[in-house]
Amino acid sequence: MNGYDENDAFEAAAAPQGAPQVEAQAQAPVPLSQRAMAARPAPYLDDLNPAQRAAVEAMDGPVLMLAGAGTGKTKALTTRIVHLLNTGRARPNEVLAVTFTNKAAREMKLRVGHLMGGTDAGLAWMGTFHSISVKILRRHAELVGLKSNFTILDTDDQLRLLKQLITASHIDEKRWPARMLAGIINSWKNRAWTPGKVPAAEAAAYNNRGIELYQQYQDRLRSLNATDFGDLLLHTVTLFQAYPDILQQYQRWFKYILVDEYQDTNVAQYLWLRLLAQSHKNICCVGDDDQSIYGWRGAEVGNILRFEKDFPGAHVVRLEQNYRSTPHILAAASGVIAGNAGRLGKTLWTEQEDGEKVRLIGHWDGEEEARWIGDELETLQRGTRAMAPHSLDDMAILVRASHQMRAFEDQFLTIGLPYRVIGGPRFYERQEIRDAMAYFRLAVSPDDDLAFERVVNTPKRGLGDKAQQNIQRVARAGGLSLLDGARALLAEGGIGGKGAGQLRVFTEGMARWHLATLAPNYNHVELAEVILEESGYTAMWQNDKTPEAPGRLENLKELVKALDNFENLQGFLEHVSLIMENETEEQGAKVSIMTLHAAKGLEFPVVFLPGWEDGLFPSQRSMDESGTKGLEEERRLAYVGITRAEELCTISFAANRRVYGQWQSQLPSRFIDELPAAHVAILTPPGLYGGGFGAAAPAPRLEERVASADVYNSPGWRRMQERSAQRPTAQPRAAKTSIIDMAAVSSFTKGDRVFHQKFGYGRIDGIEGDKLDVAFEKAGSKKVVAGFVVLVDDAHDDVPF
């Protein structure tokens, strides 16, 4: 972790406010070197293709850069910034460049710096919507009812606060879960609706209860001098709308605006940008409508679709030459995304060699899918006739939902294949980190009630519900913070027993630590260690015998180490809330497992896309909740997935999967039908041909299957066999995996009696393509793929295998 981005924000916030700074810097002479470069030809332009070059050279006025996957979007964007600087149109701190993640901002800074000759380019206003908003808000906090040192609550804090409000209003928590309320409030904030601006119809839909709670929540946040993530944007927009003079300062200051991932902006972000760009309209938005996958958290594809209406005369540039993937992969992706209506439309092309077709394979169940992919990874690691050896770092498994990861983790642990899960619980979201941070917060600001609640009984101090309610009561009665309330309670003897002693130790410790933070130039790293030690927090984990305790202690050490990058505790706390990244660099090559969402912006030579089954992908919930819109977003997710692959893309599905513990029969994803056949190679089932490359072979007879048993000679398979000798072998399964033999459908007729490995016997009710409606005797009516059932004789109940 580093505080790089946030440190910039901090400096700017501490600088003289608003206009004076703007004036002072505007008069600074432009360095000669920059002026000189303006006249000289710019060598970096020669590195661009015509489209990229057009996007870079169209500097004034609105520009929409439609950049397909792998078309060198970041290159165009960074070069554009460099060009703006080199032609003397703007100085580095007059460029506003907005991204969605800190990672993207950091990367871009690095690349611009690189192009500029390896120095820090001084792009003070390159950052996320949120971090830039914080920077602005800290300067004008009092105008939106906050103090400049406001804290930023994360989702967890937000939820706990809402829960308190719900309980306080005597509302049934079952009918109004905090998560639901949080969802509603966030969606309102995404649309830039303050409580007063929520349309009556929308508010009424929740019996006016939601709007009441929203108002209460906002009041509570102000009294805590806190914001949530949504507020950062909402308050900034409100500020700009209410104070035109302040808006004007920023409009003048930001001579050029650049926006990355424009398709992911929500209404609040859109307004934020439009307000800032309104005067000069020097705004360049980069995005790809086909990669809009965050609709569920408020992103509006509409923003990018109507850019030309918002900014008449906009220069639209399409980046369509792809430098990432082979033609087969691109064609497969294009084929799928073509199913979406209302696209801006791009045609990706490449000069690359054809390469391998996209591979498609079906499996009996999720475990077998994981096993097969594990074997494939090992094969690819060694290399094959068709493909050179690959490092595990070059391979990734992209899943729709995180619960799919488990099957892979289990399998890889079994065969000893190194893997990394990307996007797991982030460092700052871990319990021990949040606890420690709460201690620091309370030491810095003794009236941080949320922090108090979090740590007062962690570690256990014998202060249960009753004691905590007493503290609350005393605090409220006296208008005190909870910490002072606790002191008052102790003073009046309102608490007895062992709890009293421990509470006294706690409050006295807090007083000491707070005092320490007031000393100028105190050693904050040392203080942090002292706090964790004296509070008993470290001891709590040292005494914990659960397997994760050592890791947690390790994380705490990391946290203390991270403090070194900051001036003091205060500075650390003020800025850390926006950096939620986990930057532990691991050793050794590992295959990456992540969700499709987490994969956006990444690329890998080898990509596996498992679980392409209706209901899982596309996700049932997505379709239920958002209908066609939801399905289209799922389809874009499929597009994102396929286009992550550079050389080899393998899509797979399983016929059976355990969903919430229940075995369910799965149908192949409708997206599979949308894959253009000419670019897809259908693989034979696992256990038959060892997962080599090549076209589909005719389904072998049983004898051949037995003969090809040496397939199970891969190292992973052997290791697994050794470790789980008692587990049932895959023998019966392997015989039944003759899926994808879609031609075999014709051999069934309505009324046939069939057998299914998991559901038992049943009778065919109907046939739809390669899918059968079967009424199972025990499992009820199910839709199954024809390849997974076997015709049985009416007269005999022999298991047909």
Next chain:
DNA sequence: AAGATCAAGCTTTTT
């Protein structure tokens, strides 16, 4: 006040 047992719910995720 803290451990134990049971019921309910369960995408995707950054800031």
Next chain:
DNA sequence: GCTTGATCTT
């Protein structure tokens, strides 16, 4: 099937 939260028990 597994985790989380709420209630029950000691």
